[in-house]
Amino acid sequence: MPIIAVSRDTASGTYDTFHNLVMNKQRMASHVEYVSTNPQAFARVRTSRGAIGYVGYGFVQSGVKAIKLDGVMPSRETILNGTYPVSRPLFMFTNGYPELGSMIHKFATFHLTERGQEVVEDKGFVPVTNY
Amino acid sequence: MSGKSTSQVLQPAADSFKPLLLTYKEDLKAVVLSYLGRSVLFLITCSSVLSVLLIFLFVAREAIPFLTKVSLVEFLTSTAWYPEAYQDPEFGALAMIVGSAYVTVVALLLSAPVGILAAVFLSDIVSFRIREVVKPLIEILAAIPSVAYGFFAVLVLAPWMQKHFGFPTGTNALNASLVLSVMALPTIISVAEDSISAIGRDLREGSYSLGATRLETIFKVVIPAAHSGIIAAIVLGMMRAVGETMVVWMASGNASQIPHPWWDLSQSIRTLTATIAGDMGETAQGSDHYRALFALGLLLLVLTFLLNGLSEYFLGSKRKASGQK
Numbered sequence: 001m002p003i004i005a006v007s008r009d010t011a012s013g014t015y016d017t018f019h020n021l022v023m024n025k026q027r028m029a030s031h032v033e034y035v036s037t038n039p040q041a042f043a044r045v046r047t048s049r050g051a052i053g054y055v056g057y058g059f060v061q062s063g064v065k066a067i068k069l070d071g072v073m074p075s076r077e078t079i080l081n082g083t084y085p086v087s088r089p090l091f092m093f094t095n096g097y098p099e100l101g102s103m104i105h106k107f108a109t110f111h112l113t114e115r116g117q118e119v120v121e122d123k124g125f126v127p128v129t130n131y
Numbered sequence: 132m133s134g135k136s137t138s139q140v141l142q143p144a145a146d147s148f149k150p151l152l153l154t155y156k157e158d159l160k161a162v163v164l165s166y167l168g169r170s171v172l173f174l175i176t177c178s179s180v181l182s183v184l185l186i187f188l189f190v191a192r193e194a195i196p197f198l199t200k201v202s203l204v205e206f207l208t209s210t211a212w213y214p215e216a217y218q219d220p221e222f223g224a225l226a227m228i229v230g231s232a233y234v235t236v237v238a239l240l241l242s243a244p245v246g247i248l249a250a251v252f253l254s255d256i257v258s259f260r261i262r263e264v265v266k267p268l269i270e271i272l273a274a275i276p277s278v279a280y281g282f283f284a285v286l287v288l289a290p291w292m293q294k295h296f297g298f299p300t301g302t303n304a305l306n307a308s309l310v311l312s313v314m315a316l317p318t319i320i321s322v323a324e325d326s327i328s329a330i331g332r333d334l335r336e337g338s339y340s341l342g343a344t345r346l347e348t349i350f351k352v353v354i355p356a357a358h359s360g361i362i363a364a365i366v367l368g369m370m371r372a373v374g375e376t377m378v379v380w381m382a383s384g385n386a387s388q389i390p391h392p393w394w395d396l397s398q399s400i401r402t403l404t405a406t407i408a409g410d411m412g413e414t415a416q417g418s419d420h421y422r423a424l425f426a427l428g429l430l431l432l433v434l435t436f437l438l439n440g441l442s443e444y445f446l447g448s449k450r451k452a453s454g455q456k
Contacts, residue, residue: 002299009385010215011413011420025217030210030226033302033399034385036409040285047290048300 005032006044006053014038017088018054057087058124079126087126187432194429197222197422206426212387212401214410214420222423224430226387230304230400231431234379235372237308237396238315243365245312246319250364251349253320254327255335266324273317281381284310289382298397302384305396310378315368322367326360327353359445366442370435373404380405403431 007028008015019025035041038059045051046063057074060066066074069085078084092111098104110116117127153161198206201222209223249269253262288309289301298305330353338348354361384399385406391398407424414421 004300009409011410013413015215019215027213027216030388031386031399033300034401034409036380040381043285044302047286048293050299 001050004044004048004051005029006041006051007032007034008038008041008054009034009036012036013088014054014056017086021086021088022054057126060124076121076126080128190425190428190432193422193425197419197426200419201423206423210387210389212406214423220419222419222426224403224427226389227401227403227406227427228430229389230383231373231402231404233304233390233396233400234307234311234383234402235369237304238311238372239365239369241308242312242315242319242368246316246364246368247323247354247361249316249320250323250327250361251354253324255345255349255353266321269317269320272313277314277375277377278381280310280314281378284378284382292397296397300384300397300399302382302399303397304383304390304400307379307383307400307402308396310382311372311375314375314378315371318371319364319368322364323357323361326364327357329360330356359448363442363445366438366445370438370442373431373438374435376404376408380408385409403427407431 005028007018033044035044035053038055041053041055042059042061042064045053057079060074072078072084074084074086079087092108094104094108098108111120112129117129120127152158206222206224207228208225209221210226211221211223212226213221253266257265284306285302288306291301292298292303292306293301334352334356335348338352339345343351379402383402383405385401386399387401387406388398390396390400407427410420411424414424
C-alpha cells in the first residue's frame with residue numbers, strides 16, 4: 001500500500017516546528033500532500049488508508065493512532081518533562097507590556113489562570129501548571 | 132421651473148420677445164453642467180477600469196523584485212518549490228502551472244460536452260415550461276459557495292474514490308477536476324444557451340424545409356451557426372476553472388509534482404491559485420516567498436487576461452455575425 005504523507009502548508013507554525021525538529025531542515029519529497037489546517041490534516045489521515053501526518057497534540061482524537069517517537073508516546077507527562085522530543089511553546093505578543101488589570105492584560109494572561117488552564121487541558125493541549 | 136411657467140401664464144407675450152438664444156449665463160451653466168455630468172459618469176466608469184489597472188500594477192510591483200532576483204527561466208521550468216527552505220530556497224513554478232493546466236483541461240473535457248448538449252436541449256428540444264424551471268435551477272449551481280463544493284470534495288468524493296477506484300489518495304487531480312467541471316457547468320450552459328437561442332427561427336425552418344431531421348438541424352446547422360458563442364462559453368468556463376481557488380486547495384492534495392506517468396490523474400497536484408491562497412496567510416511580508424507568490428499571481432493575471440481577450444474576440448465575432456444577418 002502506498003504511504004500518503006500529509007503535511008501542513010509551508011507557512012504554518014506547525015510545519016515550521018516539524019521542519020526544524022523532525023526534518024532537520026531537510027526538504028520534503030514532492031509527493032507530500034499539503035493541507036491548510038490541523039483538523040484537515042487529522043481528517044485526511046482518518047479517512048485515508050496508509051496516510052501519515054502530524055498535528056498539534058490537541059488535535060489527536062479517536063480514529064487515528066498517535067505513534068511513539070524514540071520509544072516515547074506523546075502524553076501530558078512526556079511532553080511536560082521533555083522526554084517526548086517534538087514539542088514547542090506557544091507565545092502571545094502584545095504591543096508593550098499591557099497595563100495591569102486592563103482588558104489586554106486579562107486576555108493575555110487568561111490562559112495562566114486556573115480557568116484558562118482548565119480550558120487548555122479540556123481542548124487536549126498540555127497545561128503549563130499543575131493548577 | 133414652476134415659477135417660470137406661472138410667469139408664462141401671466142405674461143404670455145413676454146416669451147415671444149425673448150431671443151431663441153440662451154443668455155450668456157444660461158449657456159455657461161448648461162455647458163458646465165453637461166461637462167460635469169459627463170466627467171462624473173466618466174469617473175464612475177473609470178473606477179472599475181482603474182481598479183483593474185491598479186490590481187495589475189500592485190501585483191507587478193510586488194512581483195518584479197522577485198523576478199529580477201530569481202531567473203525567470205528557473206521560475207518557469209523548475210518543479211522544485213521549496214520557498215521556506217533555510218539554505219537556498221527554490222522557486223520553481225512549473226509543477227503548479229502544469230497542475231493548473233491539468234485540472235482546467237480535464238474539467239473542460241468533462242463539462243464542455245455536457246454543457247453544450249444541455250444548452251442545445253434547453254434551447255431547442257425541451258418545452259418552454261420545463262425550461263423555465265430547469266434554467267434557474269442550473270443557475271443556482273453557480274450560487275453555491277465554492278467552500279461548500281470543497282467540503283463535498285474532501286469529505287464525500289475523496290473517501291469514495293479511494294474506496295471504489297482504489298486510488299492511493301482521494302484528494303487528487305481527478306477529484307479537483309470533477310468538482311471544477313460541475314462549477315463551470317452553469318457558466319457554459321447559460322452563455323451557450325443564449326447564443327444558441329439567438330440563432331434565428333428562419334435558419335432552423337430553412338433546414339427543416341430542405342428535409343433535414345431535427346438531429347441534423349441541431350448538429351449541422353444550429354451548433355455551427357452558434358459556434359462563436361459556444362467557444363466563448365467554453366472560454367468563460369475555462370476562466371472559472373483556472374481562477375477557482377477554494378475547491379482546488381481542498382480537493383487537489385497540493386503536492387508540488389507533475390503526475391508521472393502524465394495521464395495518471397489519481398495523483399495529487401498543486402495549482403497556482405491554491406498555492407497563493409494556502410501560503411499567503413502566514414508568509415512574512417516582503418520575504419522572497421511573499422514576492423514569489425505575487426509572481427505566481429502575475430502569471431495567473433496574464434493568463435486570465437489572455438483568456439478574457441479570447442472570449443471577447445469570439446463574443447465580438449458572434450455579435451458581428453448576428454449583426455450582418
